[in-house]
Amino acid sequence: MRKPTMQRIADQLGISKNSVSLALTGRAGVSKELREKVLEAALEIGYPIEKLKTKTSMKSAHMIGLIAREEIFAENTFFGVINLHIEKEIKSREGHLLLHAVEKESEEKLKLPSFLTEKKVDGLLVLSHLRKEFIQAIIQSGIPVVLVDHHDPNLNVDFVLTDNRKGAYLATIHLIRKGARSVGFIGEISKSPSYRERFEGFLDAMQEEGLSIEDQWVNHHINEQESLLYSYLKSLPSLPDAWFCANDHFGFLITRNLNKLGIRVPEDCSVCGFDDSIFATLSMPKLTTIAINKENFAIRSVVQLYRRMENLEMPFEKTILNVELIERETIFSP
Structure with missing residues (x-):
C-alpha cells in the first residue's frame, strides 16, 4: 500500500506540495475551498491530520515579514513613512510584523532571512529594489510575497507601484x-x-x-x-x-x-x-x-498580501497608484 504523504495528496489534486502543507497546517496561502479539498483527500488516504488540526486551532494571528536594503530602513522621509503605515495596518488586523534589513553581502550571496527559511512568517512584503535573483529565491521559498515600489516583468509576483x-x-x-x-x-x-x-x-x-x-x-x-x-x-x-x-x-x-x-x-x-x-x-x-499618498500605498500593499495569503492560486496583480501635483513656491508663474 502506498504511504500517505503530502506529495501523494498534491498529485491527487494537481496542486503543489507547498499548497498541501499550507492547507494542512492552517497557514495562509490557500482558499477555504482548497483547504477543504486537501483535508478531504488527506482523510481519504489516511494521512494523520488530527495533530495538525489541533496545532492550527492554536494559531490566531498572522506573522508578516518586511525586508528591505539597510539604507531603506535608515530612510525616514519616504520609505520610513510607508513602513510606519504598513505596521499600523498589520496591527489593525491583529497581525505581527517582523523586520529584516538585507545586507549587501547577503543579497549578493542570496542568503535569505531566517524567518523565511524557517517558515516563521505567513507572508512577506519586499520594500523597494532588491536584486532579481534574490527576489526569485524568495518566491521559490513558497511564502506569499508582494513587492512594494519595485517591479520586474520577469518575476511572477504581485506588485504595488506608484505611477x-x-x-x-x-x-x-x-x-x-x-x-x-x-x-x-x-x-x-x-x-x-x-x-x-x-x-x-x-x-x-x-x-x-x-x-x-x-x-x-x-x-x-x-x-x-x-x-x-x-x-x-x-x-x-x-x-x-x-x-x-x-x-x-x-x-x-x-x-x-x-x-x-x-x-x-x-x-x-x-x-x-x-x-x-x-x-x-x-x-x-x-x-x-x-x-x-503614502498611507494608501502602505494599506494597498498589506491588503494585496492578505489577499495573496488567502489564495495562492489567483492571478498575479500589478497595482499602480495615482499621483498628484502639489504646487508650492519653486515654479515661476508669468
Missing part, C-alpha cells in the same frame, strides 16, 4: 506650461527602477511638447551629494529655465545650490521634485512636487 512615469510627465508638462522653454533632469536612474520610469516620463513630456533635450542639462548618473551637485551646476555654461528632479532630496539640493550661485528660484530658474517628502517643505522656497 512614476505619469507623475514625471505631469511635472514636466507643468513646468513647460508655466513658461519653461528648456528643462533639465537630475537623478541617479540606476539607483531604482522608479527613477528610471521618472526619467522616461520626463522624456515623454519633452517629446510631446517639441522641446529639445540638451545633454548638458541631463544628469542621470549623479548621486545625492551636495558638493557634487554644486560642482555640476557651477560647471554649466548656461542653465535651463527649469529642473525636474527624480526626488525631493535632489530638488532640495538643486534649489539650495542655485541660491548659493546667486540664481533665484523661481524667478531665474524653476524646480520640481517628486515624492512630497519632508525635503519639499524644508526647502527654501518650498518645493513644488509630485505627491504619493
Whole structure:
C-alpha cells in the first residue's frame, strides 16, 4: 500500500506540495475551498491530520515579514513613512510584523532571512529594489510575497507601484506650461527602477511638447551629494529655465545650490521634485512636487498580501497608484 504523504495528496489534486502543507497546517496561502479539498483527500488516504488540526486551532494571528536594503530602513522621509503605515495596518488586523534589513553581502550571496527559511512568517512584503535573483529565491521559498515600489516583468509576483512615469510627465508638462522653454533632469536612474520610469516620463513630456533635450542639462548618473551637485551646476555654461528632479532630496539640493550661485528660484530658474517628502517643505522656497499618498500605498500593499495569503492560486496583480501635483513656491508663474 502506498504511504500517505503530502506529495501523494498534491498529485491527487494537481496542486503543489507547498499548497498541501499550507492547507494542512492552517497557514495562509490557500482558499477555504482548497483547504477543504486537501483535508478531504488527506482523510481519504489516511494521512494523520488530527495533530495538525489541533496545532492550527492554536494559531490566531498572522506573522508578516518586511525586508528591505539597510539604507531603506535608515530612510525616514519616504520609505520610513510607508513602513510606519504598513505596521499600523498589520496591527489593525491583529497581525505581527517582523523586520529584516538585507545586507549587501547577503543579497549578493542570496542568503535569505531566517524567518523565511524557517517558515516563521505567513507572508512577506519586499520594500523597494532588491536584486532579481534574490527576489526569485524568495518566491521559490513558497511564502506569499508582494513587492512594494519595485517591479520586474520577469518575476511572477504581485506588485504595488506608484505611477512614476505619469507623475514625471505631469511635472514636466507643468513646468513647460508655466513658461519653461528648456528643462533639465537630475537623478541617479540606476539607483531604482522608479527613477528610471521618472526619467522616461520626463522624456515623454519633452517629446510631446517639441522641446529639445540638451545633454548638458541631463544628469542621470549623479548621486545625492551636495558638493557634487554644486560642482555640476557651477560647471554649466548656461542653465535651463527649469529642473525636474527624480526626488525631493535632489530638488532640495538643486534649489539650495542655485541660491548659493546667486540664481533665484523661481524667478531665474524653476524646480520640481517628486515624492512630497519632508525635503519639499524644508526647502527654501518650498518645493513644488509630485505627491504619493503614502498611507494608501502602505494599506494597498498589506491588503494585496492578505489577499495573496488567502489564495495562492489567483492571478498575479500589478497595482499602480495615482499621483498628484502639489504646487508650492519653486515654479515661476508669468
